[in-house]
Amino acid sequence: MTELAAADRRRLVRLLADVRELGAEESRRDLLDLAGLGALVPNVDVSGSPAEAADRIVHALTEYGRVPAGRHALGLFLNVVKVLTGEEQQETLAGLLYEYDLMTPVVRTPVIGTWRGTATGMARRADTALPVAFLSAAVAAARCVVDVVVTTATTSWSGTGFLVGPDLLLTNNHVLPRADLVLHTTFRFNHQAGADGGPERHHDHGGAPGGLFHTSKALDYTLVRLDGRPGDRWTYLPLGAETVAVGDRVNLIQHPGGQPKQIALRDNLVEYAGGGVVQYTTPSFPASSGAPVLTDEWRVCAVHRASGPATDRRYFRNEGTTISAILRDLPIAVRAALPVGGV
Structure with a gap:
């Protein structure tokens, strides 16, 4: 005790x-x-x-x-x-x-500046039936989502990230703000429960010493190179100019509260899209910072970055930076490092 x-x-x-x-x-x-x-x-x-x-x-x-x-x-x-x-x-x-060594704290989460969605965020659509292949595609997309654990001499914190290339990972600037932290960071793959409820074997990677590191505080993203090519095993989510509109559903794969990997499906509604941000409500715990926000085709449209108070008892407000805004912001040389297609 x-x-x-x-x-x-x-x-x-x-x-x-x-x-x-x-x-x-x-x-x-x-x-x-x-x-x-x-x-x-x-x-x-x-x-x-x-x-x-x-x-x-x-x-x-x-x-x-x-x-x-x-x-x-x-x-x-x-x-x-x-x-x-x-x-x-x-x-x-x-x-x-x-x-008290209770748990690695989740990284400090920014609060949404201005909520542009509805007052309640409770608008819902009825079309929830999907092909069974939706589930296998979800499992495939989840493989490349990792638990990001940063440990310094005095503290530690955790967030979420995901592979966008064989050796490139995207997360938030507020999760990984400086290049000197890369070698003090563990990128933990397969941190999740198995079918029997017990933990599966996780696989840790580190950052590549002296590797690519590009970050933006304004858009709250960081692109970092990992050692080896973990994407050859765990796959990756290629970046493209995916767009969503108000009323669309999005799906989130995350390590909420530093817990094993979880997925939030279907009842996540886009309330606002524009100006490089997507705002959405979820009936579950706000996504961990750096989690991918995905369309129903399992293409990443945004990186989760901020949360706000619940609109009612269970629907939480969330905000992500769009992939389109990130791609526009990337220097040409950095963007050239991204793969053209997916796996």
Whole structure:
């Protein structure tokens, strides 16, 4: 059992009590479920005021300790909550996650500046039937999505990235902002659960020493070369000028909250597209920074970069930088390094 210092516990409970999404019993259960802790929900008392519920949740998850996959229950929960808080609160939660070795903190997530979609984000389309081949294509696309873990002398953080060539990976600038961090970064392939629910064997790659590194803070993307050619095994998502429109569905493959790879299908609606950004609502935990946003044809149209508050109890606001904007921004020499076709 991990025992928080009394002062840290009080600070954590106060922080959680102020999180809007923890204001009601139903949403408290939802967040526990989104953190992969649904099996524990019946054993956690989430009733009462926000402060009372926060105190009970912290106590229950601390007592429970680590889940079968090895991650701490409290760490999983705090990583989910972290994305829903402001900058100062994210720093506090990251410090607790790191200090008590609860879990690698997810990278600090930017907040959407201006939401251009509808007020509720609840518009839905009825056409959900798809060919079975949609599933096999999803599995193929998911192979190249990786867990990005950056470790420095004083801290660590995690995000998501995906291969766009045999040895080229795309993620966010706020996940991998500087070239000197590349050699301190693990790019973890196949970090996911198998059909039996147990973890599959993951495969780690590093960055190529002195390899290509190009980043843009303004558009929030980083293109980096990895050692070897992992794309020969794991495939890659070629970059093209894919476009989406309001009302389209998008699909996301991600490592939410540093958890094993997950996929969010069908009920993710585009609310705005233009000016180099795509904004969309999802009924699941906001995608990890750097995750690919994909069309129903499994072509990448954007890189997830920011999140906002839920539009209601379960629909979260998200924003990505379009691939078209990234391609326009790339220097000619860097763009020439990208493959022409896919695999």
